[in-house]
Amino acid sequence: MDSPIHNTDRRAFLKFSGSAGVGLAAYSNLSTAAAVESAGWQPAMYRANPLRSAASTLTPLPPLAAMTLNRAAFGVAPGDIEDFNARGASDLARLTSWVDEQLDPQSIDDSDLESRLANPAFRTLNKSLTQLWIDHYRPENITWEERVRPAWEILYATMTRAIYSKRQLHEVMVDFWHNHFNVYAYETPNASVWVHYDRDVIRPHAFGNFRQMLEANAKSTAMLYYLDNVDSSDEGPNENYARELLELHTLGAENYLGIMNQWDVPKDSQGRPIGYVDGDVLEVARCFTGWTVANGHWSDPSDPDTGEFYYRDFWHDRFQKYVLGEFIPADQAALQDGLRVLDKLAEHPGTANYICRKLIRRLITDEPPESLVASTAAVFHANWQAPDQIAQTVRHILLSPEFRTTWGAKMKRPFETLMGAMRVCGAEITLNPDDNDSESLTWLMEKTGHLPFSWIPPNGFPDTRTTWQGSTPVIMTWHIINWLMQITDAGGHFKLDVLNQTLNAPELADPANHTPRKLAAFWFERSLGYPPDASQIAKAAEMLTHSDEYTGTPWGLDEPIDLSQDEWPHYWQSGLRTLVALILMSPDFLQR
C-alpha cells in the first residue's frame, strides 16, 4: 500500500504535528508574477509541490510604539507614534506612561469624540432603560427601524469611538467584554434596549471589578432574554443561562469536567471543587429562577413592565441547593443564592485562569504562554474584590516582557483592520443610522463575518488567526478598503482624503519627492507606525508605474508623479488612493 501522505508533504506533515500528534502538511501556492506568466500556469488552491517554503514563525519586532498601538488600540492615528515616543527615555518607561494614562480614561480629553457623538442622529444614547423599553419595544405601531434603532446607534457609536476616541485601550476592552458576555443585538427586545447593555452593563466595568460586572450582566435585560433566564421558574427551570454562566462567563469550558457526579469532583487545597459538572449547571439554574425582567407578565399583577431587572419571588425555587461543593440552605433571602453563586464563581482560581488566558489571547498572542497566564491570574485572583481589578490585570499583561517580545502572533480581524484603516487615513467620516454610507458599510461588513454584535451563539467572535485567515474575511475586508477609499461627502470631498494628507506632509512638501517609492514609503510608515522592508516598499511602488490605461514606457520608481491632476491616461490622484488601499491590504498591516 502506498504511504498515506504525498511524498513532498511528508516532512512538513511530521514537522507540523499538532498537540494531539495529528499534523498536516503545510503546503501553499504562490501567485508570483513569474509563475503567473509562465505558460500554462493556472491558479489552484492545492499544489503538491509548494512554490514556497514552510511557514516561518519568526517575525522581526517592530518598534514598541507600533506594537502597542496595533494591539492595545485600534491602530495608528496621525500623531500617535510621536505621542508615544515622547513619553520617556526607555521603551518600558514610554509603555508604562501610555498604559497608565489609558487605564485612567477620565484623565484623557475626549472632546473631539464627544462632539461627534453629539450629532442629533444619535437620539437614543441618553435614554434610560425604561425609556428605551417604552419608546422602542412596547409600542405596537412603530416601524422595525425604530424598534431596533438603539442597536444601530450603538453600532455606529462603537465604530466612531474606535476611530476617534483617545481612550483607545478602554474601547479595546469594551470590545473584549462585549464578546466575553456576547449577546446578539439585532433582534428584539435586545435591540430596543441595546443602549442600556452597552452603556450601563459593559462600559462602566470594562476596567473595573469582574464580580460587579458579572452581577450587572446577570441582571441585564439583554442577557436575561438572550439566554432565556427571563422565563426560568421553579416549575420550569431553563438551564441555558446557568450553563453559559459557568462555561463562557466564568470558569470556562477548560474547567468543565463533563458528565461526573458532583461529589466525585476533586477539591483543591482550599476545598474548592477544581471544576464544574452538569449537576452544578442544573443547581445553578435553580439558584437563578425568578431572576427576570419586569415585562408585564400575565401571571404577576405587581409586575411594573419597565423593562428593568425584576425578581419574582414566587418563581424562585426556594429549596436547598448544592453548588460547587457548597450546600445553600432552603429559604434564602431574595436573590441571595444567586449572588452566592456569583461570589463563588468570581473568586474561583479557575475563573481567573480562564479570563486571563482570554485577555492575553486578545492582547498578545493566539497561544498564551502558561507562565504569563499564571502570573496574570494571580493578579486577577488576589484582587477579586478590588474596584480596579481588571485595570490591574490588563496592566500586568501590557507591561509583561511577553508583550514587548511577541509580534505577529495574531492577525487583525476585519473590524480592527477597517477601523485601523480609517484611523491611519485620518478619516473624516460621520457614521450614524441616518447616513447612506454608514448603511453600506454595515451591509458590507456583515459579509466579512465581523459586524459588531452580530455573532449569534453566546461564545462571542473567535479570536484566533486560524479562524479569520480564510478567504472570505480577507477578501471582503479588502473589498471594503477599496470602497472606503472612494466615498465622498456631499461636497465631493473624499472621506479618506489621502491626497491632501500627502500634500500637507512636510517630508512631501517638495513635489520632487512625489515619486512612487517615496509615496509608498510615506504611506507604509503612516499605516504601520514604522517602515517595512525596503523591498516591500518597492513592490507597492511598482503599482504606480502605469495605470490600466497607460501603455507608454513605465514610470520610474524614483520619477515624481503629478499629483495635481487625475486625467487620462495616468489618473495620478486615483493612483495614489489605490496605492494607499494596496498598502492597507499588505500582510504587514494585518499583523498584530
Place this chain on the structure above:
Amino acid sequence: MSRMNRRAFLKTLGLSTAAGLGWRNMAFADASDTQNIVIVIFLRGACDFLNLFPPVSGADRNLYETARPNLKIPLGQVLPLDGQFGAHPAAAPLKTLFDNNQLAIVRAVGNTVQPSRSHFDAQTLLESGTPGTKGTSTGWLARYFSTIPNLPPSITIPSVAASSYTPTSFLGDPSVLTMDDPEYFSLDNAHWGWDERMAAVLPTLHTGDSPLEQATSQAITAMQIIGSQDFTGYVPGGGAVYPNGYFGDQLKMLAQIIKMNVGLRTGTLDFGGWDTHNDQGNGATGYFADNLVTPLANGLQAFLTDLGASGNYLHRTTVIVQTEFGRRVRENADYGTDHGYGADILISGDASQIVGGFHGSWPGLASNQLFEGMDVAVTTDYRRVLSEILIRRLENPYLGAIFPGYTGYSPLGVVQGTDLDPIYDNPSDEIFSDGFED
C-alpha cells in the same frame, strides 16, 4: 461573466484575451470528473432529532408523549416512514428521499469518549476527529484531504467551506477556500483606471513565509479562481428549487462549484439556529418547522435533484448531516428543549449508493434506557459512521491518521461500496518518522 470581468482577469494573469491559454472556456487543468465528493452539513446548536423523526408506535410513543406534552408531534401529523419512527410534517422531502432509498438515518450517534453538553466543546471534539482531546490543531476533513492517495499535482478548488469562517473540521488545511457570497468576492471595485494594476501587484506583497502570508496568498488565489467563474444566472438542474435564505444559497453555491469540475473533494456548510431552548413549536408550523426543518428538507432535496439532473455528480457525492448532540427528551417549561446527548447522522446521496432507512441501535426512551435518566443514549460512535463514508465512498482507509486512537471499525452498512482494511497507524506518530522521510 461576473463583475470581475474576464478582460481584467486575463490582464491580471498577464495574458491577453486573444492569446488566452485555455481561459476562454474557463476550463481548469484538473477538470476531473471521477473523484468522489463529501459534503458535510453541520446543524449548529443541536438539532432536536426526537421531533424530526419521532417514535410513532410502541412504548416509546407513550414515553415520548409523556415527556413532551406540549411539543409532541401529533400522530395524525407525523409522516409515516418505517412503522417505528415517522418524519416531522415539515420534512416531506426527507420522506421522499427516505422512500427513494436516498436517505440513511443513523440513530443515537455521538461522542462516546468524552460526552459534553457544551455546544462549543462538543462541536470542537466532533470536528477535530479526536473526541477525547480539545487541543488538536487540525480537523478531521483536513486530515482526510492530506491522506488522499495519488492526488494530482494541482487542484483548483479541492475544498470549500461555504461560510465566512473556517470550521474546525478544516483547520490546518491551507487549500480550503472559504466563501459564502461569490458576487462580492473580488477587488474589482478599486478605481476603474487602476483595478487591474492593483490585482497584478497585490500578490507580490504577499510572498513571505509567515503563516499569515501563506493564508493571504491563498485568499488571493481563491479570488482569482472565483473571479474567473460566472456565478450569476445559474439555473439548477432538474427544476430544483433551493429554499430562500442563507442555507439554500450556500447549497446552491456548492452545487455550482461541484459542476464547475474544479476538483472539489470536500465541502462544508454551517446551518445555525438549532438551539431551541424556547418556543420551538409542535407541528407543521412554528420556529422548528418553518425556520429549520423546512429549509433543511427542501434544501437537501433540491441539492440532490440539482446534482442528479446531469453528469455523474450525484453518483460521486455523499452528503453527511450532523449536529453536536441531541436535545433533552423532556421538554422544558418554555416550550423548548435543553441540551441532550444522542443524536442522528443523516447520510444522503444517489439511490445506488445509499442503504436507505434507519440504522444503528435505538436505545429506547424509558428512564432506565436514557443517558443520566435524561437524554437519548449513544449507541454508535460517530467515527464509525464517518469511517464507513471514508472507506466505502471515498476509498480512504487511513483511519489512524483521520481519527487518531480510533480502532475496531466495522461498517454499519449505511452506504454501498468496497470494504478496505482500515489502517490504524497514525503517520504523525514517531514510529512513522523512519522510512517516510524520503
